[in-house]
Amino acid sequence: MKTRTIRAWSWTHKWSSLVSTLFLLMLCVTGLPLVFSHEIEEVLLEQNWAPANPDGPLLSLDEVLAAGLALHPGEVPAFMSFDEDRPVVNVTSVDPNGPPSAYSFEPIDQTSGAVAPPVAGHPVMEFLLQLHTDMFLGLPGMLFLGLMGLMLIVAVVSGAVLYAPFMRRLPFGTVRAAKAARTRWLDYHNLLGVVAAAWLLVVGATGVVNTLATPILAYWKNTALKELTVAYDAPAPTGERASLDAAVERAKQALPGKTLQFVAFPGTDYSTDHHYAVFFHGDTPLTTHLTTPALIDARTGALAAVAPTPWYVKALSLSQPLHFGDYGGLGLKILWALLDLATIVILGSGLYLWLVKGRRKPA
Amino acid sequence: MSRKDLTIWAIFGAPVVVFVLSLTGLIGALLGDGVWDAVFSALLASTVIVTVWALIRRRR
Numbered sequence: 045m046k047t048r049t050i051r052a053w054s055w056t057h058k059w060s061s062l063v064s065t066l067f068l069l070m071l072c073v074t075g076l077p078l079v080f081s082h083e084i085e086e087v088l089l090e091q092n093w094a095p096a097n098p099d100g101p102l103l104s105l106d107e108v109l110a111a112g113l114a115l116h117p118g119e120v121p122a123f124m125s126f127d128e129d130r131p132v133v134n135v136t137s138v139d140p141n142g143p144p145s146a147y148s149f150e151p152i153d154q155t156s157g158a159v160a161p162p163v164a165g166h167p168v169m170e171f172l173l174q175l176h177t178d179m180f181l182g183l184p185g186m187l188f189l190g191l192m193g194l195m196l197i198v199a200v201v202s203g204a205v206l207y208a209p210f211m212r213r214l215p216f217g218t219v220r221a222a223k224a225a226r227t228r229w230l231d232y233h234n235l236l237g238v239v240a241a242a243w244l245l246v247v248g249a250t251g252v253v254n255t256l257a258t259p260i261l262a263y264w265k266n267t268a269l270k271e272l273t274v275a276y277d278a279p280a281p282t283g284e285r286a287s288l289d290a291a292v293e294r295a296k297q298a299l300p301g302k303t304l305q306f307v308a309f310p311g312t313d314y315s316t317d318h319h320y321a322v323f324f325h326g327d328t329p330l331t332t333h334l335t336t337p338a339l340i341d342a343r344t345g346a347l348a349a350v351a352p353t354p355w356y357v358k359a360l361s362l363s364q365p366l367h368f369g370d371y372g373g374l375g376l377k378i379l380w381a382l383l384d385l386a387t388i389v390i391l392g393s394g395l396y397l398w399l400v401k402g403r404r405k406p407a
Numbered sequence: 408m409s410r411k412d413l414t415i416w417a418i419f420g421a422p423v424v425v426f427v428l429s430l431t432g433l434i435g436a437l438l439g440d441g442v443w444d445a446v447f448s449a450l451l452a453s454t455v456i457v458t459v460w461a462l463i464r465r466r467r
Contacts, residue, residue: 204422207418207419207422208415208418208419211413211418212412212413212418213412213413214413215413215417215465216417216418216420216421216422216461216465217421217457217460217461217464217465218461218465218467219461219462219465219466219467220467221466221467222467235458235461235462236458238422238425239422239425239454239457239458240454241422241426242425242426242427242429242430242433242454243429243433243451243454246430246433329437329438329439329440329443330437330438333437362437365437366433366437371436371437372436372437372444372447372448373444373445373448375444375445375448375452376436376444376448376451379448379451379452379454379455382455383454383455386454386458
């Protein structure tokens with residue numbers, strides 16, 4: 045490689061890293077416990093809960109919804125999801141006049157209508173998740189972190205290019221532990237960086253895609269789902285909505301053999317202003333991550349469309365497990381944690397190498 | 408240092424192998440369940456194994 049080429053890559057590596065290092069460190073530190081959120085919440089929220097009437101009949105979804113909304117007068121329904129191993133339906137609602145993401149979340153015992161203890165969403169984990177997702181800054185914060193993710197990708201690629209001139213006389217994996225600290229940390233930085241490259245690129249790229257969730261879903265609604273909404277001028281008012289149970293039953297008929305995952309109510313990110321979007325997922329390892337919604341007209345209860353999601357919504361769906369590392373058991377999570385720790389060392393050593401270089405040889 | 412420069416393959420051989428193994432593990436674990444999770448996790452574990460190997464055997 046020519047000196048000038050090396051210098052250009054070096055400049056790229058230095059600046060993409062410097063701009064993003066502090067934010068990436070924050071993401072690594074908050075991401076580490078988040079990898080194990082399921083396990084941590086099992087401990088933090090461990091409660092011996094049993095449904096009120098284990099053998100009794102289940103309340104209808106309309107009754108569950110009413111029970112959930114009664115706890116938050118003035119709010120409108122946003123989402124409904126279903127616990128897998130207990131007869132609990134989660135009702136998410138939101139104040140139509142408040143901030144759009146200030147959701148209320150109530151797990152409702154479907155055998156009694158009473159509130160069940162939550163199995164997720166411990167305040168500490170929620171705080172870490174929010175910090176990790178948007179630093180409490182909403183969409184601008186999310187997009188900013190997405191930009192930092194892009195910087196990470198640039199830094200990994202430029203780092204891989206620079207690996208060649210640095211390693212041209214060293215066998216793979218060499219760590220000159222007896223040399224000066226700068227040399228030693230350069231070797232650790234190069235080794236960990238090149239070994240973790242694939243993971244860094246996957247977690248970085250899927251993280252960037254996740255930060256684009258809001259625009260991706262908005263684009264989907266404004267294109268593929270647009271024609272379903274042209275018949276209406278005003279959003280479906282909450283008082284004039286068809287039965288939710290009937291809507292879910294209708295959706296099940298439209299997508300037989302799939303598993304009900306959640307319902308998005310009219311006006312939320314995952315639906316139009318006029319439909320219940322009833323989301324189902326498949327049963328193979330891959331298709332459990334891919335959802336298909338049946339859209340039910342919220343006024344009439346009629347099936348409006350089965351809307352297989354376009355490629356960019358599928359990409360968003362697959363980016364979630366690939367970023368969180370929660371798709372391959374505990375072993376995969378442990379590897380996620382080790383690679384997260386390796387990333388902290390890469391970021392820290394990179395920062396250190398820049399600092400000592402600047403001090404030794406002022407530009 | 409008077410040694411000759413390594414070829415591009417000598418430099419990137421091992422990193423490319425680890426890259427391919429770990430990428431296969433990352434994507435494969437999404438496509439399989441049960442025992443496949445263990446198999447593909449093991450491929451991703453090549454990152455950790457190679458690092459530990461280097462820290463022990465290539466330290467000088």
